Amino acid sequence: MEERLLQVGETVRYARTSSLEALYEGYLNFHHLTLSPRASDKRIILESGINAVAPLTAIDGARRPAIVIRSSPWKAGTEDTPWHDEFDLDHGHIRYFGDHKVTTIGPVGSTRGNRALLEAWRLHTSTSSAERASAPPLLVFAARPEYVGGRRIEKGYLDFAGVCVIERLEFVVQRDPRTGRSFPNVVVDLAVLSLDQNDEVDWNWINDRRDPSRTALDSLNRAPDSWKTWVRRGRVSIPSLRRRVMSSRVLSRADQLPEPGSIEAGLLEAIYHFFDDKKHAFELLASRVAAWVLDAQGGNYSEQWLTRSGGDGGMDFVGRLDVGKGAGSSPLVVLGQAKCIKPDSSISPDQVARLVARLRRGWVGVFVTTGVFSHQAQVEIVDDAYPVVLVSGGRLASTVRRIVHESYDGDVQSLLREVADTYESHITHRRPEEALTTA
Known part of the structure; x- marks a missing residue:
């Protein structure tokens, strides 16, 4: 036949x-x-x-x-x-x-x-x-x-x-x-x-x-x-x-950004300009985006708190990821880093390394940016098998578009204003491992 x-x-x-x-x-x-x-x-x-x-x-x-x-x-x-x-x-x-x-x-x-x-x-x-x-x-x-x-x-x-x-x-x-x-x-x-x-x-x-x-x-x-x-x-x-294509984890600059002229491209510019003079507030948006990204990958993520600006030492927000269900579930600490930079700018290996250095055994990192990750920064994450999820400007924009579609009737400005207005209330000074004891 x-x-x-x-x-x-x-x-x-x-x-x-x-x-x-x-x-x-x-x-x-x-x-x-x-x-x-x-x-x-x-x-x-x-x-x-x-x-x-x-x-x-x-x-x-x-x-x-x-x-x-x-x-x-x-x-x-x-x-x-x-x-x-x-x-x-x-x-x-x-x-x-x-x-x-x-x-x-x-x-x-x-x-x-x-x-x-x-x-x-x-x-x-x-x-x-x-x-x-x-x-x-x-x-x-x-x-x-x-x-x-x-x-x-x-x-x-x-x-x-x-x-x-x-x-x-x-x-x-x-x-x-x-x-x-x-x-x-x-x-x-x-x-x-x-x-x-x-x-x-x-x-x-x-x-x-x-x-x-x-x-x-x-x-x-x-x-x-x-x-x-x-x-x-x-x-x-x-x-x-499960099918895995390891080499494709290192993305080009174009693959990390929205298609020029697309809705997501305009959305990314709007996000950058909104937070350009209040970059710390971007950390709360990054935390919400991380929740959507990790939930979409099959986990059960819950936002916890934002760290105080100036003394974060490589982490801007803390979350908790529960893997499994019921008695067989296991909670993991998630450390997040957020960088609001021009969409055509790159995150260097040193910037990613600051987040990696804070991770303990069994913890997970998430780095969210309005820009892109340099080739070498991605290579180091892949080659060393660091448990870090990289969210570049393109993924950020597409995720924010889904968030506003689901919860804000498509009005991105409503989401951004809410993030800016409530940012301060999410800041606290706690040790990341305390996320494991939250309900």
Whole structure:
């Protein structure tokens, strides 16, 4: 049987066309890639965000072959896409919002997509290897605009993001930016699994899962090794199976800043100018941004206090990060450093080293700036494996945009004024380890 290989990052062309040729307009044709050898199998379509392949009854019971997700992260924050899907493929993480909308009638799970996610969540968190074998893999594509002949095309170009397992599912409340009304939804944290050396998956694995004459275990033959290991061992194996691209942790200056002319670029300039003459107040905004960043990465972060200006010795704010749940949770001290500098300025290795020097065993550092981190500063963090999260101007701006969208009706000035007005009340003189004893 012909191999149907798909590489992470590869662009596929999806169009409403009957063409089944291998290439379409020079790109891998999605319809050819996903074509089943059985004429009775319907074509997989991507007309929704969550596209659940039809379930079947195989010789060993019912199963859903796969769930194919199409996200449009570039449209985040628009009226069509009010949520913000997060893609961090270099660290094997995707945060994806379900398909419940403000116009949806019925509880969460009444939509076809969310219902499929809830069904998959039950199997992905099962302690039974037999149930995990029947669990549908999530194959995620990120839509993006493409310029063809000088014309911007916003539909039909999809970058493959990988094969995923659901790590966590939450019920959330979102606000529709057009009407201001709130509505419930689900959000899932997906672990992007490592594939083979070429970062490829064979779509024939999914075709095997669509074959009712095969058992769920038989259909594992062409599955990625990481998926097979997950089926055998379950959730405990996910950290070792997660996709990681270490070299890409060192980012260029352009990658650390918003795209010129974008909403985030204007937002970053507004933040810098607002705090330029009151830089200490920026520490409170940095603390809030750190909370959002660490929460998005799967932790449970709580803000604690700001340190007194002038004597911080490399730390501006203190937080607490609880890893795990219940009796198995472990609290960690988070030390934060904040620097409000011109967006085109760089943070040097010496400035990052001041924060690193304050960290004790088991503590975590966060450095938030309106600028960028120099190449050498990043290299030292990566090479020495320091537990420090770097938040540059681009990430700061995108996070602040989410904060004001969720809690300030999109008014960034309301957030900045509140930060400036309440900054003094958050300052205290306490030892960082006292954060471990707070409720």
